[in-house]
Amino acid sequence: MFDNDGMSSLAPDRVMLVWCPDWPVEAAIRLHGHTAATPIAVIQTGRVYACSAPARAQGVSRGLKLREAQARCPALLVTPWRPEDDARAFEPVLVAIEELMPGVEALRPGVCAIRARGPAAYYGGEEEAALWLLDRLDELGVLGTRIGIADGVFTAEQAARQRPVQRWAQRIRTVPAGAAAEYLAPLPISVLEDAPVTTLLRRLGVYTLGDFAALAAGDVRDRLGEQGARLHALSGGLDSRPVVARTPPDDLDCSIDFEPAVDRIDQVAFGVRALADRFVAGLTAARLVCTSLCVELEAERGELSVRTWLHPRSFTASDVVDRVRWQLQGGASEVGLLSGIVSVRLSPASVDSIGNHEEGLFGGGPDERIHHALSRVQGMLGRQAVLTGAVGGGRGPADRATLVPWGDRLVHEREPSPPWPGRLPDPAPSTVFEPPRPVTVFSASGDELAMDDRGALSAAPSGISSGPSALHVAAWAGPWTVDEQWWDPQHASRVSRLQVVDTTGTAWLLALEHGRWWAEGRYD
Amino acid sequence: MSNLALALPARDEQVRELQERIRQLQSTRLDTRALPTHPAIARLLPGGALREGATYSVDRSLTLLMLLLAAPSAAGAWCGVVGVPEFGIEAAAGFGIDLERLVLVPHPGDQWLAATAAIADALGVIVTRPPRQASEASVARLSARLRKRGATMLVLGTWPQSEAMLSLTESAWTGIGDGHGNLQSREVTVTVTSRMGGRPRSARIRLSGTAAQPGPAAPPGSILSA
Structure with missing residues (x-):
């Protein structure tokens, strides 16, 4: 241990770095169910941020304008870049790696680092450990993953990213211990990814990492400060930054299996009661509350019902049982479930710190009572x-x-x-018919009122009738025509509205759609 | 002439006060607490306000109903509407009813009585429309429950034990003409017929089209004459 502390600045840890190229594209493929053969581009502020191999084959590249990219590849599927989606899609990969070897650090979505010493000892060599890892990732369907093994994170990443000489070059590249400086020396200075420093160095005639590493450390620190000194250490293969393993998130999911299958709603609800208690207790122990809940019900014949339920505050155990019951009722016919339920799984879709949801010392009482009555x-x-x-x-x-x-x-x-x-100006009608009631609107001559293509009425309305009763019109206004979603034939609607006051003083909101009159509302 | 004009309302006031006292003496139950009520309507109601635990009938008009709900809702009461699927919530918001404290049960079906009773347990003001002539026994049970919980019920239609019957008539619109303008505001006559008998009392109220924004706005409606 003491040795390690003393050595850390001189000899960096051996690091295995896993790099999944084009991760934003891979994430889009995984989350939206595309295939790897589709040309996809991920766009950020109008420019291509990442693109898939088929798109690249047609001339799309990073930094290209969206319009230019679409011109080069008309079949291009465009999705906006969402960093949170990238991170979400990377989570299963991290979990899969953690199953094989502990101590994974996610550097960013698509790139993670593992300390190589433990796995190397367990699997009998660094390359063997990396082969196991590649096997597992290929099983997951993460294609084209590459692994670099070297001293320190920086060197390992350069090793993983180095362009293969042939197309089928090895996917694992190992830099032997102590050979990092030698390996890095021919690489261009731009791999440091620090534009101000690299521009300055290029002006000073320093073009490769080897040139930079050859400068005296003291001079670099004087001229470029702390950041420069760190980059200088990286160039020399002395990456002092250790791999900080992440803490795997707690598994808060709960599930219960019924054997034999249960086919009555109240039986399922009864069986879930203890599960719900355990679920909420688990969250409470982690000092969390669940604000949206995902319920998965699996039936005997293999039907799977998944629904996410939102809660205005947070779920208690009885709320959870209610949601399970409602989900069962939603999918059930009058006689009961379509087939027996074999398993129920509860997982928190979003959680919040319990501190934000604690009830005040006073108050909160009447709300609870109202919630209880309405739930009943x-x-x-x-x-x-x-x-x-x-x-x-x-x-x-x-x-x-x-x-x-x-x-x-x-x-x-x-x-x-x-x-x-x-939209019509206020006041709004106090009665809104749901659904609208069919009415007949007629003119003084007794003809039904019609409207021409230009939105003009055939005559002034003089009476409205619904069934046998008829009302005389005392005043009217309109028509106001609204042409909604005309670009979409499925949802297009053209509605003309009239306000009409009858002789009793009651006002009506009438609508004409597809040549028929409806009473939409009444101001009674 | 001017003396007479001044004296007449004063005498009216005195008569009203005396009637009020007689009514209180005749009342079969102890004085109940009053709900906040629209000032123009409060003057017409027996007891001078909506009472907790009492039932009032409203004849058809949802506008009148919203006018009655607005003041208690703005004062923090929860309102429930059972069996009225056509209740327009945008208009309700325009009258100052807080939608966050408004609960709708549009189609209670056969379980109307059970649903109304369950909601009456928790909410302050309940609006309901009995689906058919409710049986005497169930009416009595529901009334007892309301009294016990201190909930006020507004019934759309007739109700055997209602304190008063409210109706809205003679509405005159402004802003709309013969093919021009749009509905803007109106004046209506609100008439209250008390269960205790006596002459129906009515007032002319102006309702203006307010911005449909929830919030504790002043109740739209000002008294024109009583």
């Missing part, structure tokens, strides 16, 4: 029966109401923030 009504009538709402975006009165089941988080179908030109 949901138990009686079904989850969709109890709703809360907000005013969302849209133009029609029915579009603007966003209703979500009690207990779910409010997610707007249409964002309320855009101005929505063409």
Whole structure:
């Protein structure tokens, strides 16, 4: 141990570095289910950030403008670059590596480092350990992975990234212990990836890492400061930075298997009760609360029902049981489940620190009581029966109401923030017919009112009728025509609205769609 | 002439006060707490406000219903609407009802009574529309529950034990003409018929089209005449 401390600045650790080339593309392929043969480009601020091999074969390269890339390869599939997706897709790779050897450090998505000493001793050599690793990654379907083994992270990365001489060059490149400086010497100075320093060095006539390493360490520190001194040490193969292994995240998932399969909802709910307690206790022990929950139900015939449930605050054990029950009810017919449930799996889709969700010393009481009562009504009538709402975006009165089941988080179908030109000015109708009621609107001569292509009415409305009863029109305004999503034949709609006041003083909101009149709302 | 004009409202006021006292003496139960109520309507109601644990009938108009809900909701009460699928929440927000404390049960179906009772256990104000003539026994049970919990119920339609029947009539719109303009504001007459008998009382109220934004806005509606 003492030796190690003393030696650390002189002899860096042996490091195995795994590099997955074009990781953003690989992540897009994995998360969106594309195939490796599709030409894909990942775009950041209008330029190509990474591209797949088929795209590269057609002339797409990093830094190219999106338009230019699409011109070169018309079949190019374009996705925006999302760093969090890259990290998410890399997680299974890290887990797979951790199964083989401990102490993985994720340097960035697509690149990770492992201390080589332990695995080398276990597998009987560094190259053997690397071969095991490549085998495992190939099984996972991560193609083209390369491994560099050298003293220190920097040298190992250069070894992994070095362009192969032939196409089928070895995927593992080993730099023997102590030979790092020698290996790095011919590499260009630009691999240091520090533009100000490398530009200056080039002006000073220093073009390779070997040239840079040959300068005296004291002079470099005087001229370039701490950062320069660190780069100088890297160039000399003296990478003092150790590999810091990550702590694998806790497994918070819980599952239960039923043997034999359970085919009644209340039995499943009863069986899940203990599981839910364990699930919440596990989260509490990790000082977390679950704010969105993923429930997986596997049925006897192999059907899998997966749903993510949101919670306005955080899930308690009884909330979890309720969600499982609702998910079962959603997929069930009147008589019961389609087939017996063999396993239930709960996993937290998003968690938060428990400190942010602690109830105050006072208050919180009435809310809990209301939540309990409404959950009971949901138990009686079904989850969709109890709703809360907000005013969302849209133009029609029915579009603007966003209703979500009690207990779910409010997610707007249409964002309320855009101005929505063409919507009717306030006041909104107090009665919104759901669905709209068919009505007949007729003119003074008794003909049904029609509208021409230019949006003009055939005559002034003088009466409306629904069934046998008829009302006379005292005042009216409109029509206001809204042509929505005309570019999309599936969702296109052209609606003209009229406001009409009848002789009793009640106002109506009428809509004309596809040549038929509907009463959308009433101001009663 | 001017003396007479001043004296008349004063006498009216006195008569009203006396009637109020008689009503209190006749009342079969102890004084209950009042809910915040729209000032123009409060003057018409028996007891001068909506009462906790009481039931009121509203004749058809959802606008009137929202006007009644707005003040308690703005004061922090939770409101539940059972069996009214056409309740327009945008208009509700425009009247100042806080949508975060509004719960809708649009289709209670056969379980109307059970759902209303369960919601009455927790929420302050409940709006409901009985699907058919509810049985005497269930009405009595629900009324007892409301009294016990201190919840106020507003029934769309008739209800045997309601304190008062409210209706909205003679609405006159402004802003709309013969093929031009749009609906902007209106004046309506709100009439309250008390269970205790007596002459129906009515007031003229102006409702203006407010911005449909939730929040503790002043209740839209000002008194024109009583």
